[in-house]
Amino acid sequence: MAGSVYGTLLKITTWGESHGKGIGVVVDGCPAGLSIAEADIQTYLDRRRPGQSKFTTSRREGDGVEILSGVFEGRTTGAPIAMEVRNLDQRSQDYGAIKDVYRPGHADYTFDEKYGFRDYRGGGRSSGRETIGRVAAGAVACKLLESLGIAVSAYTRSVGAIEISYDSFSMEERWNNRLYMPDAQAAARAEAYLEEMMARKDSCGGVVECVIRGLPAGIGEPVFDKLDGCLAKAMVSIGAVKGFEIGDGFAAARANGSGNNDSFGLTSEDLDGNPLMKEQIVKRTNHSGGTLGGISDGSDIVLRAAFKPTPSIASPQATVNRQGEETDICIKGRHDPIIVPRAVVVVEAMAALTVADLLLLSMSSRLDRIQAFFNK
Template structure:
C-alpha cells in the first residue's frame, strides 16, 4: 500500500492495523539534541484515547507508547525515531459478520474495489486507530515548534448544530469539558444534543478549529507547494474529514473584495501588519506572519445502530445494524489529530524554507559579507 508516508524533510510513515499486533510510526528528519521521552508522546496520545467519557467508544485502550529507536539518554540522535502502541483489547469477533457486506459510510466497498481484499476487523488501515501514529509524530513536531516560539491551539468549534460563541471564548475551559469546546454554554448544549443522538442510536459530526500563533512570514511556496494547499492535504488525509477551510474559507465566496481584502498599516515598531485576517495567515501560498486559522469539517460516525440498507459481497440487498463499540461523535478525539497534522505540515515546510534565502545560509554559517 503506497501513500503511508507524509512530508519531505520531516518525514513520517505510519504503519499497522486496528486489530493487528500494534500501531506505529517512523519519524525521519528530526534534528539531534531534542529532549524527548515517552511522556512527551503519551500526553498527546492520552488526548485521543478512547473510553474517557460517554461521548467516545467504551473500548478501553491504554494506548501506551514505546520509543524503539532514535532517542539516547533523553535526547534525539538524529536517526529515525520508531514508536509503537500495542493493541491490547481487540475484539475481532465483533466484526466477523461484516466480512460479507459493505457498511454504509465506511471504506469497505472502495477497499474491495481497489485491492480485491480487505481487513474487515475494525477497518484495518482505514480505522481511526491509524491516527495514533500521526499523533505520536505530531507530538515531536509540536515540541520542536514550541522551542521556536510557534504555538498551536486546537479545539472543537461545533458539534452538529451547536457552535461556540466567540464572545464567550475561554481557552481555559477547553480541557474542562469532554467535547474540548472553549465555550462552557455551548459545551452543555452540545452534550444535550449528543445525548439525543445516543438515544436515537445515531451519531453526529462537527468542526475542529486550529489557530497557529507566531508562525514567521515567508514559508510555503507559490505554486504546487503552497502552505495552505499542503495544510489542506494534511487535514483532508484524516479519515473522517470531509471539508477544509482557511481564514474566511467558504464565506469568502460570498464576500466583496472590499470586505475580504486585508488592509495593511504600520505597527508602533514600524512593522507591516494587517488590519484584519480574512486570509487566515496565508497569502499566495506563503505565510504572512499573522495567525494561521484553519478548520476541519468532520462527518458523523458511520458506525450506528440505526437500521440501514446495504449490499452483500454476492449482490444481495439486506438490512443491517452495525454492532461493536463506537463513538457517537468523532470530533473531540479528532482535535489532537488535527493539531498533529498541522504541526507536521508547518515543521516540514519550515525546514524546507530555511534554504530559500542566501542570508539564511550566511547566518547559519556565521559568515560576513566579505567572506
C-alpha cells in the same frame, strides 16, 4: 499499499491496523538535540485515547507509547524516531457478522474494489486508530515548534448545528468539558444533543478549528506546496474529514474585495504586547487566515476541518454484500457517537507536522541566510 508516508524533510511513515498487534510511526528528519521523552508523546496520545467518556468508544486501550529508536538520554539523535503503541483490547469477533457486508459510510466497498480483499476487523488501515501514529509524530513536531516559539492549538468549534460563541470564548475551557469546546454553554448544549443522538442510535458530525500562533512570515512555497494547500491535504487526509477552510473560507465567496482584503499597517509590539526593537508590518484584519499567495504572512493561521457523522450506527441500514445481494445491516461493537472530540488532537498533529516540514524547507529559500549560517 502506497500512501503511508507524509512530508518532505520532516517525514513520517505510519503503520499498523486497528486489530493487529500494534500501531506505530517512524519520524525521519527531526533535527538532533530536541528534548523529548515518552511522557511528552503520551500527553498527546491520552487526548485521542478511547474510553474517556460516554461520547467515545468504550474500547479500553491505554495507548501507552514506547520510543524504540532515535532518542538517547532524552534528546533526539538525528536518526529516525520509531514509536509503537500495542493493541490490547481488540474484539475481532464483534466484526465477524459484517465480514462479507459493506457498511454504509465506511471504506469497506472501496477497499475491496482496490485490493481484492479487506481487513474487516475494525477497518484495518482505514480505522480511526491509524491516527495514533500521526498523533505520536505530531507530538514531536509540536515540541520542535515550541522550541521556536510557535504554538498549535485546536478545539471543537461545533457539534452538529451547535457552535461556540466567540463572545464567551475561553481556550482554557476546552480542558473543562468532554467535547474540548472553548465555550462552556455551547458544550452543555452539545452534550444534551449527543445524549439525544445516542438515544436515537444515531451519530453526528462537527467542526474542529485550529490556530497556529507565532509562525513567521515567509513559510510555504508559492506553487504546488502552498502553506494552505499543504494544510488542506493534511486535514483531508484524516479519515472522516469532508471539508477544509482557512481564514474566512467559503464565506469569502460571498464577500466583496473591499471587505475581504486585509489592510496592512505597522506595529511596535509583538503578538503578546511586548515592545519590538523595530516596527513590523502587520495586517489589521485576518480574513485570509494567515496566508497570502500560499505563504505565511506573520498573523495567526486559522483553519477548520469538517468531520462527517460517525458511520457506525446501531440503526438498521440498507446495503449490499460481497455476493451482490441487497441486505440490511445493524452495526454492533464499540463506536464513537461523534468523532470530533478525539479528532481535535489529530488536527493539531497534522497541522504541526505540516508547518514544521515547511519551516525546514524554508531554510534554503534565501542565499543570504544560507551564507550567514555557513560563514559563522
